[in-house]
Amino acid sequence: MKMTGSQILLECLKREGVEVVFGYPGGQILPTFDALYEYKGFKFILTRHEQGAAHAADGYARVTGKVGVCLATSGPGATNLVTGIANAFMDSIPMVAITGQVPTALIGNDAFQEADITGITRPITKHNYLVKDIKDLARIVREAFYIASSGRPGPVLIDLPKDVQVAQTEFIWPDEPKLRSYNPKYIGHPGQIKRAAKLIMESKKPILYVGGGIITSGASAELLELAEKIGAPVTWTLMGIGGFPSSHKQSLGMLGMHGTAYANHSIMDSDLIIALGARFDDRVTGRLDMFAPNAKVIHVDIDPSSISKNVKVHVPIVGDAKQVIVEFLKEIKYKPAVEDWLKHVEALKKKYPMGYKDKNKILPQYVIQQIDEVTGGDAIICTEVGQHQMWAAQWYNYARPRTFISSGGLGTMGFGFPAAIGAKLGSPEKTVFNIAGDGSIQMNIQELATCVENKINVKVAILNNGYLGMVRQWQELFYKRRYSYTPITSPDFVRLAESYGAVGIRVTKKEEVKSALQRAIETDNTVFIDFHVEEEENVYPMVPAGEAINNILGGLA
Amino acid sequence: MKHTISVLVENKFGVLARVAGLFSARGYNIASLAVSETLDPEVSYMTIVVEAKDEKVLEQVNKQLNKLIDVITVTDFTKKEHIDRELVLAKVNYSSRDKAKLEAIFGKFVGKIIHHKADTAIIEAVGDQDQIKALLEELDKFGVKELVRTGKLAISN
Numbered sequence: 001m002k003m004t005g006s007q008i009l010l011e012c013l014k015r016e017g018v019e020v021v022f023g024y025p026g027g028q029i030l031p032t033f034d035a036l037y038e039y040k041g042f043k044f045i046l047t048r049h050e051q052g053a054a055h056a057a058d059g060y061a062r063v064t065g066k067v068g069v070c071l072a073t074s075g076p077g078a079t080n081l082v083t084g085i086a087n088a089f090m091d092s093i094p095m096v097a098i099t100g101q102v103p104t105a106l107i108g109n110d111a112f113q114e115a116d117i118t119g120i121t122r123p124i125t126k127h128n129y130l131v132k133d134i135k136d137l138a139r140i141v142r143e144a145f146y147i148a149s150s151g152r153p154g155p156v157l158i159d160l161p162k163d164v165q166v167a168q169t170e171f172i173w174p175d176e177p178k179l180r181s182y183n184p185k186y187i188g189h190p191g192q193i194k195r196a197a198k199l200i201m202e203s204k205k206p207i208l209y210v211g212g213g214i215i216t217s218g219a220s221a222e223l224l225e226l227a228e229k230i231g232a233p234v235t236w237t238l239m240g241i242g243g244f245p246s247s248h249k250q251s252l253g254m255l256g257m258h259g260t261a262y263a264n265h266s267i268m269d270s271d272l273i274i275a276l277g278a279r280f281d282d283r284v285t286g287r288l289d290m291f292a293p294n295a296k297v298i299h300v301d302i303d304p305s306s307i308s309k310n311v312k313v314h315v316p317i318v319g320d321a322k323q324v325i326v327e328f329l330k331e332i333k334y335k336p337a338v339e340d341w342l343k344h345v346e347a348l349k350k351k352y353p354m355g356y357k358d359k360n361k362i363l364p365q366y367v368i369q370q371i372d373e374v375t376g377g378d379a380i381i382c383t384e385v386g387q388h389q390m391w392a393a394q395w396y397n398y399a400r401p402r403t404f405i406s407s408g409g410l411g412t413m414g415f416g417f418p419a420a421i422g423a424k425l426g427s428p429e430k431t432v433f434n435i436a437g438d439g440s441i442q443m444n445i446q447e448l449a450t451c452v453e454n455k456i457n458v459k460v461a462i463l464n465n466g467y468l469g470m471v472r473q474w475q476e477l478f479y480k481r482r483y484s485y486t487p488i489t490s491p492d493f494v495r496l497a498e499s500y501g502a503v504g505i506r507v508t509k510k511e512e513v514k515s516a517l518q519r520a521i522e523t524d525n526t527v528f529i530d531f532h533v534e535e536e537e538n539v540y541p542m543v544p545a546g547e548a549i550n551n552i553l554g555g556l557a
Numbered sequence: 558m559k560h561t562i563s564v565l566v567e568n569k570f571g572v573l574a575r576v577a578g579l580f581s582a583r584g585y586n587i588a589s590l591a592v593s594e595t596l597d598p599e600v601s602y603m604t605i606v607v608e609a610k611d612e613k614v615l616e617q618v619n620k621q622l623n624k625l626i627d628v629i630t631v632t633d634f635t636k637k638e639h640i641d642r643e644l645v646l647a648k649v650n651y652s653s654r655d656k657a658k659l660e661a662i663f664g665k666f667v668g669k670i671i672h673h674k675a676d677t678a679i680i681e682a683v684g685d686q687d688q689i690k691a692l693l694e695e696l697d698k699f700g701v702k703e704l705v706r707t708g709k710l711a712i713s714n
Binding site: 118119122123126127130147179180181182303304305308309 | 566567570571574575578582616617620621623624625626627628629
């Protein structure tokens with residue numbers, strides 16, 4: 001049967017198992033939106049900004065593990081996706097972004113709403129395509145989904161000129177893609193795995209340092225088994241949150257710039273770092289030449305370019321975290337002698353506990369703890385970027401993977417709210433919170449309309465301190481309190497929510513926090529909760545940028 | 558140190574930009590670049606010469622090159638046996654009494670005069686980097702008006 005390019009696109013998306021597409025119409029994508037009219041193959045969610053569509057697709061992908069899909073028109077529609085694509089790229093999130101393009105005959109002519117989006121997104125996509133012939137379209141869509149979701153996942157963009165959307169051809173569903181130049185490696189090298197197992201068995205002070213790769217590869221259960229088998233303490237990156245239960249006795253919480261002091265001291269004192277799906281980011285290692293001076297490093301990563309990029313690695317293993325851990329479990333014959341090490345780590349936990357000094361006003365940390373309590377640690381927590389993000393990472397007890405949705409690598413303010421929309425659609429039975437600051441929430445606040453229109457029930461907890469708090473904190477500590485353009489005004493969030501048809505709650509007293517959260521959860525609507533919190537509360541512990549990670553500011557000790 | 562890297566790629570539009578982008582994004586200048594089809598018209602071969610200020614950065618570039626979907630193989634010839642050649646076309650000052658002197662040069666180098674007018678000759682020469690350098694020094698004595706080079710081609714042996 002002959003089909004148009006637009007019909008082929010929709011048919012391919014449906015066959016790839018797409019449940020929802022986020023997007024925004026425009027001139028050069030009109031034929032595809034015409035095909036979408038009364039289309040029933042998947043749900044389409046109209047956002048209020050293309051950036052919202054990209055982040056929503058990203059949030060959906062993080063919660064479900066499936067490929068998130070967004071759709072926009074050419075030119076400004078496409079460039080508005082760029083931040084969302086870069087965000088997905090930095091955090092290795094599977095995404096397919098589809099953009100309309102001016103007709104092939106006009107490409108390169110500075111036509112109305114033309115942008116070279118494949119050129120613009122080349123360094124922030126895993127791969128991208130300009131479809132010049134309708135006969136290639138079905139194959140390209142299949143390849144795009146395959147590339148986005150395999151190996152180290154990432155975003156793939158398909159640029160679809162208007163004449164290709166309109167052209168007709170026989171639809172043939174292509175075979176599984178085979179690319180001679182792309183063969184992701186999942187199985188670790190057996191010799192290297194043996195060497196790693198030997199190092200683990202002989203270690204005296206091992207530590208498991210785990211990242212987003214644990215979540216991506218679905219290795220939580222295997223990680224738990226490995227941790228319990230070898231008895232090593234476990235610390236994680238921001239992207240690794242939820243990969244290991246935070247209430248487990250071997251858990252050290254997050255490490256790095258705003259990690260727990262005991263996690264940072266533990267990794268510094270360790271003699272073996274077992275890095276699983278983590279990339280030794282500068283926010284984790286601090287000053288590199290002083291990082292974990294006595295530790296050997298086993299580094300497991302699916303991406304060879306992540307290994308030996310920042311730290312010297314003794315046993316590099318390219319492979320999927322889950323598959324490699326399974327092999328580790330077979331090769332590790334006995335538990336290393338870690339008793340003294342664990343005593344040392346316990347002493348560090350006692351010496352440098354996590355805490356904060358109570359104040360009269362509502363403390364943001366307290367709000368997070370209350371969200372943890374009223375949701376029983378079972379919600380999906382999305383965040384924006386800033387102080388609230390770090391508090392959300394520190395003070396909520398994550399028990400399961402894919403429950404903490406946050407912009408790690410790119411650090412995109414405005415990510416959390418649209419991501420929460422995607423998360424809720426991906427996991428409708430769960431309570432979905434977006435923990436935000438008064439700055440971040442204003443970056444994609446227009447998506448309130450998307451929530452209300454589609455009855456996507458998201459709870460937004462705004463930790464409103466009247467500042468761009470994280471930047472203010474740096475100004476306080478490193479720029480002599482010169483608060484340059486960090487005091488920020490906000491609209492009346494309660495009335496703003498109401499004007500969109502959502503519900504707004506303002507909380508100014510500590511004793512109202514819990515009841516407000518309960519009311520928000522019980523409300524069958526999107527709720528903005530405007531918490532007026534302590535203005536100049538800082539995120540501690542903190543390692544100043546460029547310092548060794550055991551050089552820690554703040555904390556109770 | 559200068560590195561000679563060969564990259565076998567899918568012969569598709571945009572591939573050169575992807576490859577070049579990995580160097581430019583790190584502030585690396587490509588010293589020379591030669592691209593053409595191979596025996597298989599769907600595959601192209603690139604020879605890239607790049608000055609690496611930091612070997613670690615170059616190692617990262619090599620790994621990133623391997624990650625590109627359209628890249629089939631990457632070879633850094635720096636530590637591998639290989640043969641390399643470059644072709645140059647040079648426009649030099651010429652008069653009929655220079656003819657013998659000029660042709661004497663080609664006793665030492667693979668090259669010839671491929672065109673000449675009353676005051677100019679165009680020289681074609683092929684050689685490895687040392688030979689090309691030595692040749693250019695010789696030609697300088699006549700006065701080189703214009704010079705074009707293909708960039709290095711390298712093949713494993």
